[in-house]
Structures are given as structure tokens and as C-alpha cells.
Amino acid sequence: VSDEFELIDWIQKCQRTNSPLITLGIGDDLAALKWPADDLLLVGVDQVIDGVHFDSKIHSMNQIGRKAMNRNLSDCAAMGCLPAAAVAAVALPRELSLDRAKELCAGLRQAGDAFQCPIIGGDTASWSGKLVLSVTILGKSAGIKPVSRSGARPGDAIFVTGPLGGSILGRHMTFEPRVKLGREIAPIATAMIDISDGLSRDLSQICRAAGVGAMIDASLLPIHPDAAELSRRDGIPSLDHALHDGEDYELLFTSAGEFPKAIRIGQITSEPGIFIRGNDGVSRPLVPRGWEHQIGP
Ligand SMILES: [Mg+2]
Numbered sequence: 439v440s441d442e443f444e445l446i447d448w449i450q451k452c453q454r455t456n457s458p459l460i461t462l463g464i465g466d467d468l469a470a471l472k473w474p475a476d477d478l479l480l481v482g483v484d485q486v487i488d489g490v491h492f493d494s495k496i497h498s499m500n501q502i503g504r505k506a507m508n509r510n511l512s513d514c515a516a517m518g519c520l521p522a523a524a525v526a527a528v529a530l531p532r533e534l535s536l537d538r539a540k541e542l543c544a545g546l547r548q549a550g551d552a553f554q555c556p557i558i559g560g561d562t563a564s565w566s567g568k569l570v571l572s573v574t575i576l577g578k579s580a581g582i583k584p585v586s587r588s589g590a591r592p593g594d595a596i597f598v599t600g601p602l603g604g605s606i607l608g609r610h611m612t613f614e615p616r617v618k619l620g621r622e623i624a625p626i627a628t629a630m631i632d633i634s635d636g637l638s639r640d641l642s643q644i645c646r647a648a649g650v651g652a653m654i655d656a657s658l659l660p661i662h663p664d665a666a667e668l669s670r671r672d673g674i675p676s677l678d679h680a681l682h683d684g685e686d687y688e689l690l691f692t693s694a695g696e697f698p699k700a701i702r703i704g705q706i707t708s709e710p711g712i713f714i715r716g717n718d719g720v721s722r723p724l725v726p727r728g729w730e731h732q733i734g735p
Pocket of ligand 1: 632
């Protein structure tokens with residue numbers, strides 16, 4: 439990008455927030471927020487890199503900006519908190535045009551706006567490397583106890599909020615963060631995580647954090663049509679795609695109660711180890727195999 443000042447001017451002009459939390463937004467050395475005394479501040483950071491999480495030759499700048507923000511919003515969903523504001527740091531390839539850089543920032547902002555999460559600061563730099571975006575999100579507990587990963591108890595049911603697998607066909611760029619659902623689930627959940635690394639890997643995080651195990655029922659697992667499509671192309675069973683593919687961004691949670699909007703897929707066990715009961719009734723160890731998408735060369 440040749441004219442960073444013009445970009446920063448433009449970003450500043452499009453900023454509009456009516457959030458009562460924001461005392462100072464973009465334009466000063468730091469932003470300032472007035473935080474309610476009885477509210478917990480939750481903080482997280484997440485980055486996306488060209489060639490790892492997206493491919494700038496295939497995906498639009500708007501989509502890339504949206505993904506960077508939506509991954510952070512999905513982390514808010516996983517904690518049951520509400521997004522409050524975000525700051526973003528962008529390393530722009532020197533040859534990227536000003537218009538494409540604006541499109542990137544617009545994508546970030548539009549994804550945040552959908553959840554009343556304004557961008558209140560950031561940093562841009564041009565360099566000879568690939569596009570990298572890092573977003574730091576601030577969330578508020580807003581009356582709900584944040585849900586950690588470590589509270590699963592033997593006997594709890596295991597739920598997911600939607601069908602899994604094959605997100606690489608496109609959903610990994612266009613998913614909707616489950617912020618509203620996360621708020622509804624939080625009061626009844628004992629543990630929660632968003633599925634970014636694949637069900638098997640993210641479930642193992644929950645089990646390890648609580649020193650418990652899990653039994654998944656293959657017949658209950660919701661398999662996304664994309665997993666079936668991918669299976670036709672690569673010959674790997676669609677069940678394996680649903681179990682191990684990353685970047686579904688559905689919520690995975692455990693609860694002693696019921697939650698009709700989610701799908702029950704199994705149960706937490708006191709014996710450590712994760713098993714899957716097949717359609718033949720036989721239980722086999724489920725070895726975590728989740729992976730981060732390697733997009734591009
Ligand atoms: Mg997460």
C-alpha cells in the first residue's frame with residue numbers, strides 16, 4: 439500500500455460507534471473505555487495468515503477481513519460473553535492497492551458491526567511479506583459467568599450446535615459466529631469451546647482440562663453435506679471429515695441438562711480416553727487428528 443495515511447484517514451472517517459463503553463475510539467494513541475464495575479473483561483487475540491487461513495489469490499479482501507473478525511467473535515461465543523470492541527493490526531503486502539486494503543478493513547468492520555463490536559484502534563504496516571491480520575477482542579460477561587473448558591463432569595451430555603466437516607469447501611470463510619446461541623447455552627453448560635481445530639481435537643481439550651473421557655455415538659453425529667461432497671472427491675469417509683476437519687466454528691459443549699437447539703452426540707465418562715461407538719455397536723478409540731487448514735502452497 440503506497441499511501442498508508444490515506445488508508446488511516448479513511449478508516450477513521452468510517453468509524454461510527456454508539457457504544458456507551460467507548461470514551462475514545464480511533465484517533466488517539468490508545469482507545470479508552472469506561473468498563474462497568476460489575477462486568478468481567480474477557481480478552482483474546484487471534485491472527486490469520488495468507489496461505490494458512492486464507493488464500494489471497496482465491497478469497498476476496500472483504501471475506502478475509504470478515505474471517506479475521508469472526509474467528510474472534512466465535513471465541514466470545516465459546517465463553518458465553520458479548521463482544522464489546524476490537525483492535526486490529528494488519529501487515530499489508532507493499533503491492534496491495536489502496537482499494538483492496540480498504541475492502542479488507544471494510545470486511546473487518548462489517549463483521550464486527552453485525553455484533554455491535556466496533557474497531558476502536560489498530561495498526562497498519564506495509565512490508566515485503568504476505569498479508570497477516572491480527573485481531574484482539576474485548577468481551578464483557580454481561581451478567582453471565584464465562585464458560586471455561588474445564589468444567590465437564592462424568593455423565594454430562596456432549597452437544598454440538600450444527601453439522602460438521604468439509605468446511606474447506608468454503609464455510610471456513612463464511613461461517614456465522616454463534617454469539618447469540620453461546621449466550622443461551624452458557625447458563626446450562628459445564629464446559630464449552632468453539633470447534634476451530636476439529637471435533638476430535640477440541641473435545642480432547644475439554645476432556646484433558648477436566649481429567650475425564652468421552653464416548654461419542656457415530657449415529658448421532660450431524661454430518662454436513664460439505665463433508666459428504668468432500669468424501670466423494672477424496673475418498674475419505676464423511677464421518678472422518680465430521681470428526682477431524684477444522685474450522686467448523688460450531689460450539690461444542692457439555693451439560694447435565696437439555697438444550698433442544700443443539701444436537702446431543704455423546705457423553706462424558708469418568709474413564710479417561712475418547713471413544714466412538716460405530717453404527718455396528720463397537721466402541722473404538724477416537725484419536726484426535728484435527729488440523730489447521732493449509733491453504734495454498
Ligand atoms: Mg476458540
